[in-house]
Amino acid sequence: MEISLSDSGLLKYQAYIGGQWIDADSGDTFDVTNPATSQVIGSVARCGAGETRRAIDIAEGAQQTWCQITAKERGDMLREWFQQIMAHVEDLAQILTLEQGKPLAEAKGEIIYGASYAEWFAEEAKRIYGDVIAPPSNDKRVVCIKQPVGVVACITPWNFPNAMLTRKIAPALAAGCTVVCKPAEATPLSAFAVTELARRAGIPDGVINVLTGVTEEIGQELTSNSKVRKLSFTGSTAVGKRLMADCAGTMKRTSMELGGNAPFIVFDDADIEAAVQGAVLSKYRNAGQTCVCANRFLVQDSVYDDFVAGFKAAVAGLKVGDGFDESVTVGPLIHEAAAQGVRDLVQDAVSKGAKLLTDDSSIEGLTNTFVAPSILVNMDRSMRVYTEEIFGPVAPIYRFTDEQEAIAMANDTNYGLACYFYTRDVGRIWRVSEGLDYGILGINEGILSNPSAPFGGVKESGQGREGSKYGLDDYLEIKYLCMGGIDQ
Numbered sequence: 415m416e417i418s419l420s421d422s423g424l425l426k427y428q429a430y431i432g433g434q435w436i437d438a439d440s441g442d443t444f445d446v447t448n449p450a451t452s453q454v455i456g457s458v459a460r461c462g463a464g465e466t467r468r469a470i471d472i473a474e475g476a477q478q479t480w481c482q483i484t485a486k487e488r489g490d491m492l493r494e495w496f497q498q499i500m501a502h503v504e505d506l507a508q509i510l511t512l513e514q515g516k517p518l519a520e521a522k523g524e525i526i527y528g529a530s531y532a533e534w535f536a537e538e539a540k541r542i543y544g545d546v547i548a549p550p551s552n553d554k555r556v557v558c559i560k561q562p563v564g565v566v567a568c569i570t571p572w573n574f575p576n577a578m579l580t581r582k583i584a585p586a587l588a589a590g591c592t593v594v595c596k597p598a599e600a601t602p603l604s605a606f607a608v609t610e611l612a613r614r615a616g617i618p619d620g621v622i623n624v625l626t627g628v629t630e631e632i633g634q635e636l637t638s639n640s641k642v643r644k645l646s647f648t649g650s651t652a653v654g655k656r657l658m659a660d661c662a663g664t665m666k667r668t669s670m671e672l673g674g675n676a677p678f679i680v681f682d683d684a685d686i687e688a689a690v691q692g693a694v695l696s697k698y699r700n701a702g703q704t705c706v707c708a709n710r711f712l713v714q715d716s717v718y719d720d721f722v723a724g725f726k727a728a729v730a731g732l733k734v735g736d737g738f739d740e741s742v743t744v745g746p747l748i749h750e751a752a753a754q755g756v757r758d759l760v761q762d763a764v765s766k767g768a769k770l771l772t773d774d775s776s777i778e779g780l781t782n783t784f785v786a787p788s789i790l791v792n793m794d795r796s797m798r799v800y801t802e803e804i805f806g807p808v809a810p811i812y813r814f815t816d817e818q819e820a821i822a823m824a825n826d827t828n829y830g831l832a833c834y835f836y837t838r839d840v841g842r843i844w845r846v847s848e849g850l851d852y853g854i855l856g857i858n859e860g861i862l863s864n865p866s867a868p869f870g871g872v873k874e875s876g877q878g879r880e881g882s883k884y885g886l887d888d889y890l891e892i893k894y895l896c897m898g899g900i901d902q
């Protein structure tokens with residue numbers, strides 16, 4: 415697939431360190447492929463520990479001046495970044511679809527969503543407040559000020575290659591931090607493109623550094639280097655645990671946005687049509703590859719048949735294919751191994767008695783990275799999909815009898831990121847909301863994310879929040895000033 419960009423300067427293949435686009439020291443590169451066709455799009459710099467160390471040193475130097483300029487000036491530059499992104503939505507979306515696979519309309523949605531973090535934190539930069547606290551005795555005064563944590567390492571995933579980067583960089587910069595970012599190997603081009611726009615927005619050299627390459631080497635340097643004071647990671651729980659353990663050696667702050675096993679509960683008093691619409695959005699967004707995608711549908715006995723019939727009809731209307739085809743609503747998975755993993759989960763469920771309500775006709779003639787939007791019924795808890803994150807377009811539907819059972823099933827997981835439920839009963843909304851062990855609840859809503867809301871999970875889904883005023887706090891340290899000898 416050839417893309418036609420109105421601004422070809424956005425296509426970058428080198429790392430960005432200290433305001434320069436550079437090759438890896440070794441000159442090595444690695445290939446980036448289009449998941450819809452498996453064709454190579456280009457080769458990007460394969461950096462390692464040396465370049466990472468250099469980027470950290472530069473970020474540390476830049477932070478000394480970045481934190482001294484006023485919050486308004488930082489906010490103005492973030493606002494300019496937002497405007498630059500919005501002026502290039504079409505190009506950025508093409509780059510995103512090319513390397514990630516999601517349908518072009520969804521890619522545009524991601525770019526606008528990503529830009530909204532730059533806009534939100536441009537505004538929030540000026541709203542960093544401290545506290546004056548009642549002292550323990552009259553000769554003292556107690557004051558708290560907030561200061562940037564320092565250099566932040568950002569490790570971002572391939573499922574939202576634009577928005578997950580802006581969701582970390584924007585609050586970090588607003589707080590007065592500088593960043594060294596490592597985007598996922600599968601999707602570096604979106605990261606480079608949005609970085610180029612930050613450069614054009616006037617964000618000074620060294621404030622944002624982005625490098626791609628040998629994951630272990632870069633990760634090892636980012637987690638062990640004592641100049642990095644915080645790590646913000648979005649990705650799997652398994653990798654998040656390893657990174658947290660590695661950060662312990664230098665006691666870095668961490669924000670971890672990890673895996674999920676989102677329940678989608680449909681109660682007997684729900685608006686079934688709305689629940690079906692929400693279910694399709696929540697499940698099939700990005701071909702099921704989001705941490706907040708519905709992973710287990712829990713439907714009350716008396717409305718089970720109606721919901722399943724409506725959902726099956728809606729899923730039949732989805733069109734799978736190359737994201738550049740405007741009629742396509744579900745793209746490929748990121749690579750063949752991911753698609754095979756999802757097929758294995760379906761096979762496991764079927765071998766234990768599940769029934770597939772869908773077939774593979776929607777993916778006939780497509781490559782092995784495509785998985786048909788699927789619905790599984792006759793489910794039980796022994797099947798792997800009950801406990802594991804699917805990360806693909808497969809919807810297992812379970813039954814429940816009453817509210818207590820629904821809450822117990824929903825909480826029966828080590829994860830705690832997003833949960834959805836549909837009901838029109840106000841009392842039930844409060845009871846269920848309070849009983850669910852999750853960081854984010856969608857109540858009669860299938861899409862949750864926006865910059866004004868705190869995104870994040872509990873249990874093994876991570877810690878910290880992104881977006882909102884709470885997301886800014888994650889990049890700030892509290893310093894307590896105890897002033898004594900106050901004359902009475």
Ligand code: SIN
Pocket residue numbers: 573574648671703704705706863869
């Ligand atoms: C994610 O899947 O990690 C993020 C999803 C979102 O921001 O909605």
